Amino acid sequence: MTPPLIEQSTPEERRAYVLDAWKCLHNCELCGKCHVLKGQDVEILYADYIEGRRSYMEVTLDIRNRSY
Numbered sequence: 201m202t203p204p205l206i207e208q209s210t211p212e213e214r215r216a217y218v219l220d221a222w223k224c225l226h227n228c229e230l231c232g233k234c235h236v237l238k239g240q241d242v243e244i245l246y247a248d249y250i251e252g253r254r255s256y257m258e259v260t261l262d263i264r265n266r267s268y
Contacts, residue, residue, distance in 0.1 A: 203217055
């Protein structure tokens with residue numbers, strides 16, 4: 201599924217996409233989503249995309265490249 205383009209979607213549509221894309225699959229050993237998110241709220245991590253400031257891919261790459 202392709203994320204909605206900022207210029208062709210509402211914040212509500214983008215929020216719904218993010219929540220659906222990152223929903224828990226209840227299979228931690230195979231999924232890995234929790235590992236990528238590092239226990240942080242997906243709506244906070246993707247706030248720039250939801251509000252239309254940055255693309256989904258830009259935010260995703262920042263999340264994957266961050267160091268702790």
